[in-house]
Amino acid sequence: MKVRLKIWRQPFQNNKEGGFAFYTLEEVNPNMSFLEMLDQLNNTLILKGDEPIAFDSDCREGICGSCSLMINGKPHGPGYGITTCQLYMRRFKDNEEIIVEPFRSRAFPVIKDLIVDRSAFDRIMQAGGYISVSTGQAPEANTIPIPHHVAEKAFDAAHCIGCGACVAVCKNGSASLFVGAKITHLSLLPQGQAERRRRILQMVEQADKEGFGACSFTRACEAVCPKSISVEVISKMHREYLISTLIKRLGWIY
Amino acid sequence: MPNADVDNKGITLPDARIPSGPLSGKWQKLKDNVALVSPQNRPKFKVIVVGTGLAGSSAASSLGEMGYNVEVFCIQDSPRRAHSVAAQGGINAAKNYRNDCDSVYRLFYETIKGGDFRAREANVYRLAEISAKIIDHCVALGVPFAREYGGMLANRSFGGVQVSRTFYARGATGQQLLLAAYSSLNRQVALGTVSIHPRMEILDIVIIDGHAKGVIARDLVSGRITAHSADAVVLATGGYGNIYYLSTNGRGSNATAIWRAYKRGAAFANPCFTQIHPTCIPISGDYQSKLTLMSESLRNDGRIWVPARKGEQRSPSNIPESDRDYFLERLYPAYGNLVPRDIASRAIKRICDEGYGVGPGGLGVYLDFSDTIRKKGVDYLKERYGNLFDIYKEITGENAYVSPMRIYPAVHYVMGGLWVDYHLMSTIPGLFVIGEANFSDHGANRLGASALMQGLADGFFILPNTICDYLAKVGPRKISTERTEFSSLERELIEKNKRLLENKGKKTVSQFHKELGKILWDHCGMMRNGPGLKEAFTQILELKERFMKEVMVGGEPEGLNQSLEYALRVADYFELAELMCRDALNREESCGCHFREEYQTPEGEGMRNDKDYGYVALWFHGGKEGNPILVKEPLVYEEIQFSTRSYK
Ligand SMILES: Cc1cc2nc3c(=O)[nH]c(=O)nc-3n(C[C@H](O)[C@H](O)[C@H](O)COP(=O)(O)OP(=O)(O)OC[C@H]3O[C@@H](n4cnc5c(N)ncnc54)[C@H](O)[C@@H]3O)c2cc1C
Ligand code: SF4
Ligand code: FES
Numbered sequence: 001m002k003v004r005l006k007i008w009r010q011p012f013q014n015n016k017e018g019g020f021a022f023y024t025l026e027e028v029n030p031n032m033s034f035l036e037m038l039d040q041l042n043n044t045l046i047l048k049g050d051e052p053i054a055f056d057s058d059c060r061e062g063i064c065g066s067c068s069l070m071i072n073g074k075p076h077g078p079g080y081g082i083t084t085c086q087l088y089m090r091r092f093k094d095n096e097e098i099i100v101e102p103f104r105s106r107a108f109p110v111i112k113d114l115i116v117d118r119s120a121f122d123r124i125m126q127a128g129g130y131i132s133v134s135t136g137q138a139p140e141a142n143t144i145p146i147p148h149h150v151a152e153k154a155f156d157a158a159h160c161i162g163c164g165a166c167v168a169v170c171k172n173g174s175a176s177l178f179v180g181a182k183i184t185h186l187s188l189l190p191q192g193q194a195e196r197r198r199r200i201l202q203m204v205e206q207a208d209k210e211g212f213g214a215c216s217f218t219r220a221c222e223a224v225c226p227k228s229i230s231v232e233v234i235s236k237m238h239r240e241y242l243i244s245t246l247i248k249r250l251g252w253i254y
Numbered sequence: 255m256p257n258a259d260v261d262n263k264g265i266t267l268p269d270a271r272i273p274s275g276p277l278s279g280k281w282q283k284l285k286d287n288v289a290l291v292s293p294q295n296r297p298k299f300k301v302i303v304v305g306t307g308l309a310g311s312s313a314a315s316s317l318g319e320m321g322y323n324v325e326v327f328c329i330q331d332s333p334r335r336a337h338s339v340a341a342q343g344g345i346n347a348a349k350n351y352r353n354d355c356d357s358v359y360r361l362f363y364e365t366i367k368g369g370d371f372r373a374r375e376a377n378v379y380r381l382a383e384i385s386a387k388i389i390d391h392c393v394a395l396g397v398p399f400a401r402e403y404g405g406m407l408a409n410r411s412f413g414g415v416q417v418s419r420t421f422y423a424r425g426a427t428g429q430q431l432l433l434a435a436y437s438s439l440n441r442q443v444a445l446g447t448v449s450i451h452p453r454m455e456i457l458d459i460v461i462i463d464g465h466a467k468g469v470i471a472r473d474l475v476s477g478r479i480t481a482h483s484a485d486a487v488v489l490a491t492g493g494y495g496n497i498y499y500l501s502t503n504g505r506g507s508n509a510t511a512i513w514r515a516y517k518r519g520a521a522f523a524n525p526c527f528t529q530i531h532p533t534c535i536p537i538s539g540d541y542q543s544k545l546t547l548m549s550e551s552l553r554n555d556g557r558i559w560v561p562a563r564k565g566e567q568r569s570p571s572n573i574p575e576s577d578r579d580y581f582l583e584r585l586y587p588a589y590g591n592l593v594p595r596d597i598a599s600r601a602i603k604r605i606c607d608e609g610y611g612v613g614p615g616g617l618g619v620y621l622d623f624s625d626t627i628r629k630k631g632v633d634y635l636k637e638r639y640g641n642l643f644d645i646y647k648e649i650t651g652e653n654a655y656v657s658p659m660r661i662y663p664a665v666h667y668v669m670g671g672l673w674v675d676y677h678l679m680s681t682i683p684g685l686f687v688i689g690e691a692n693f694s695d696h697g698a699n700r701l702g703a704s705a706l707m708q709g710l711a712d713g714f715f716i717l718p719n720t721i722c723d724y725l726a727k728v729g730p731r732k733i734s735t736e737r738t739e740f741s742s743l744e745r746e747l748i749e750k751n752k753r754l755l756e757n758k759g760k761k762t763v764s765q766f767h768k769e770l771g772k773i774l775w776d777h778c779g780m781m782r783n784g785p786g787l788k789e790a791f792t793q794i795l796e797l798k799e800r801f802m803k804e805v806m807v808g809g810e811p812e813g814l815n816q817s818l819e820y821a822l823r824v825a826d827y828f829e830l831a832e833l834m835c836r837d838a839l840n841r842e843e844s845c846g847c848h849f850r851e852e853y854q855t856p857e858g859e860g861m862r863n864d865k866d867y868g869y870v871a872l873w874f875h876g877g878k879e880g881n882p883i884l885v886k887e888p889l890v891y892e893e894i895q896f897s898t899r900s901y902k
Contacts, residue, residue: 032539045808050808052808052817060504065334066330115814125436129437130437130441134316135319135714148402185398
């Protein structure tokens with residue numbers, strides 16, 4: 001099959017402006033992944049002496065969260081519950097025009113072409129997305145039972161791959177699904193209780209600092225999340241936040 | 255091909271520093287006797303950790319917790335994306351939660367046997383000993399392992415063992431473990447003991463007075479080459495399976511850091527030991543950039559078969575039981591579908607080579623879940639392996655709940671890597687190597703669910719207890735990166751980059767990489783033989799020369815240039831590929847994944863030669879012109895006997 005591509009190109013220096021470039025690629029195999037199609041395009045660009053298109057990917061199995069394209073206006077492209085690397089060309093029609101852009105958000109500056117800087121996510125995690133236990137301090141693993149359904153629910157939330165699609169699709173650029181997922185994961189588990197209040201306050205505060213917007217509950221994030229994280233985690237986060245702020249006001253935590 | 259039987263030119267065997275005494279007391283003995291660094295002195299030491307996979311993240315965070323001053327580097331944009339994140343199946347631990355006679359000894363013995371008696375006894379015993387603590391720690395960090403209804407941890411079994419000792423978190427165990435290690439890393443960043451440098455690639459190791467005292471990095475965003483000094487360097491850079499071009503590894507996995515260390519004097523051990531994983535999605539075309547694994551745990555609930563007749567045209571569901579050949583169950587009745595990976599992979603390759611394979615090109619066999627669906631229902635499968643079935647559907651467009659999966663072996667893991675002693679230190683003092691990057695613990699074949707265990711054992715529990723011995727003995731030293739040892743390497747690298755970028759060739763890096771991969775897969779893959787390896791050696795040399803002259807890289811040295819990153823990695827692969835073939839040629843026996851066709855039993859099983867090859871092969875760089883130098887570390891088994899590995 002043949003595809004016509006309209007791809008955002010942006011030089012490395014941030015102050016330089018980007019723009020769309022047009023390419024056509026013949027002989028695309030429908031069993032190729034979207035990224036393999038871009039690899040092929042890049043091979044032809046390199047041989048012509050042009051700069052290849054920069055984009056992120058690593059595992060190409062939908063789990064590392066590296067890949068991050070806006071394809072036809074949707075993060076990770078058409079399809080439900082998958083990442084860009086899991087998108088196959090058979091989803092597109094012959095001769096279709098495909099628009100490819102980087103994830104858009106104030107908190108994710110573009111580094112080059114289709115690569116954005118998502119280090120804000122790391123800083124949110126550093127603000128409290130962990131359980132404070134040093135190596136060597138842990139009790140025997142089965143001393144604290146965790147019922148099956150609780151472990152399963154915690155896993156559902158913990159499965160977030162930190163890709164940022166939820167932010168890219170949100171009209172407010174909110175990171176609520178991402179933050180909510182970690183909050184939910186850790187607050188469900190008995191191990192995460194000690195720092196529960198402090199964690200939510202610090203993580204939300206950091207997300208604000210990084211320039212992520214507030215959540216107005218349009219649920220667009222849930223629809224594009226490759227791991228199908230449910231907006232329930234946002235409700236949970238709001239509840240946790242409210243209670244924690246209250247408790248803090250009462251002076252019970254610092 | 256030069257003579258493989260090289261003399262060792264006066265290089266003596268390095269001391270493996272294995273404590274004396276009974277196996278079960280060795281680790282404690284080391285801990286009782288190492289030199290310590292007192293807590294108030296630890297901040298004076300700086301340790302560089304390269305890599306943020308399970309091994310690197312766990313090491314960096316544990317060292318940070320102890321008070322050392324730690325800097326970690328990784329090539330991804332966040333430590334959370336290190337390749338460990340992709341591990342699916344699970345992690346082993348000798349907890350005996352299933353009351354099925356599991357024990358530290360049994361885990362130890364099975365790992366040694368699985369590795370075909372080519373691993374170091376003391377290391378493996380220590381790994382088994384530590385395994386249970388890993389689970390405790392990861393649960394404490396919040397890993398949502400699978401649980402039973404009453405809240406106790408669940409287990410499943412994996413290839414090569416007869417007990418259920420594998421802990422798992424659906425099909426995303428690696429992700430959950432890595433996120434746990436990443437979260438402890440984050441905690442240390444918040445506390446100020448660890449600083450993280452993402453998107454930075456280490457391109458060389460700096461040696462000062464014979465000790466590793468720093469690294470040279472390329473900032474993958476700005477393109478700047480920078481020098482970093484430290485009191486010790488830890489390499490946790492993962493495996494080099496990508497050398498084959500197609501593998502299950504993430505695209506970024508590479509050999510550069512360990513290869514540079516080799517060229518600076520570190521011994522490279524057993525480079526030819528590559529594990530081929532039996533259950534991957536078959537190749538569909540030559541545009542493919544990687545292969546996808548279907549976790550081995552599927553073999554617990556799926557049965558492997560091919561049609562009993564060649565050229566069978568019926569769809570799998572229309573083929574009655576009597577016309578199916580469940581060949582693993584037939585050949586290996588005791589273990590059946592759960593034989594170890596090397597055995598299963600070879601059996602699958604053979605049956606396809608004989609013409610019974612299914613799917614495009616006959617390169618595939620069925621992995622069939624219909625029995626389990628009948629007995630336990632679809633929901634049971636969904637809960638255990640749901641994401642694997644989803645991945646399979648995305649890639650192949652087929653629904654494996656309805657018709658069987660098609661699978662074929664693919665390159666997966668490398669047992670070879672830098673040689674380390676019992677302290678996990680390489681032959682360069684101050685250079686430590688952990689996780690898949692080192693050679694230890696798995697011998698000639700790795701059993702399922704044991705790499706995650708090794709990465710975390712190395713990083714959380716072993717290295718933090720051994721590195722202190724080195725640091726205490728050498729003392730802290732503030733080394734300036736202005737020294738010539740740093741600046742000369744920086745200049746060398748800038749030159750090298752320039753040379754590559756000035757080439758105006760006709761072929762891209764990936765085209766060369768693909769060719770190299772094919773040579774290796776054909777001649778140094780699932781099966782090897784003498785003439786083939788010699789042939790590969792010549793072909794690799796030829797291709798390498800063409801690469802240096804004809805490759806087209808493109809772009810600028812400054813700024814982000816992914817094509818340059820890739821070219822630098824592939825340049826190293828060419829050199830490593832030579833060493834792999836040399837090592838494979840030298841080892842005139844079959845052991846584990848290393849199957850030399852000349853050495854097999856009449857039934858087609860590998861034939862080991864313990865008398866002549868019961869050793870770890872250490873290769874030292876022979877200088878610019880010289881050949882690599884082979885030194886042998888004999889494998890001495892004190893508590894167990896060499897025995898034939900049988901899974902019948
Ligand atoms: C698909 C798949 C499934 C698997 N499933 C299982 C399983 O179920 N159970 C099991 O036990 N094992 C499994 N394995 C094996 C296991 O995942 C790996 O062996 C293990 O995770 C390796 O961990 P590591 O920390 O040594 O290296 P990695 O996780 O590979 O980390 C390497 C790190 O080094 C960094 N790095 C590399 N080179 C450089 C450089 N030059 N400069 C700077 N940084 C660098 C990378 O950025 C990365 O952070 C699986 C492997 C694959 C591919
Ligand atoms: S919540 Fe979903 S969309 Fe958002 S970062 Fe996590 S996986 Fe990506
Ligand atoms: S490349 Fe890892 S999720 Fe797409």
